[in-house]
Amino acid sequence: MSLNFSDICIRLSLAVLFAGLIGWEREFRTRPAGLRTHILVCIGATIIAMIQKEIMFESLRIGVAYPELSGIIRSDPARLICQVVSGIGFLGAGTIVITKSSIHGLTTAASLWATAVLGLAVGMGYYSLAVAGMVLIFFSLTALKKFQSFSLSIFPTIKQVEIEYYHRETKEFIQNYFIDHKVKIRSTNFSIHFDRDSRIYSDIYTIELPKGITYIDIAEELAIEKNITKIHLVNI
Known part of the structure; x- marks a missing residue:
């Protein structure tokens, strides 16, 4: 079991596509993090997720080939993923601008974090989860904005x-x-x-x-x- 070259290309292509849609929406609204930033975040998260997969596969192969080492060689499939989820916070924090009167950039920081999670889902091969997540994220950034404007016209x-x-x-x-x-x-x-x-x-x-x-x-x-x-x- 291992990722072949076609699997890698498919996952990276999906990462670029999904992150590109989200990044385009942010760049269209002239936010601090735009198309390239979101794509890079998603590609990086996808690569890390695939590395984690490869580490897990390699551990299984060694365990099968050398049963006597099965108690020594261990692989935690969530270790690198946890580092991505926590580490992306530093990049998101850079998009948040706090002034005396208001806070800007929270939505962009959240979109970066969500894009990283999308990359992890794609990299791990959970395509259905990644597609559903991308649709909902893009919906939240676009359609909900229109709903907010509509609600403001109704409520004071x-x-x-x-x-x-x-x-x-x-x-x-x-x-x-x-x-x-x-x-x-x-x-x-x-x-x-x-x-x-x-x-x-x-x-x-x-x-x-x-x-x-x-x-x-x-x-x-x-x-x-x-x-x-x-x-x-x-x-x-």
């Missing part, structure tokens, strides 16, 4: 906005703006800090946007008030 959009301003009277202007534009305030968090002799008020509003109004609309219209110095989207 929740945003968290930080507004900094001078003078307490400006707070009334902000609240009146929300009331006039039917923007529902779910919660508010107030704070004050000092800039030399001036007080700067900082309010974080959790708001529910009505249909037809975006965060950009709110920011542009509130910016008309000269006492407002900062309008910042805390989370998306």
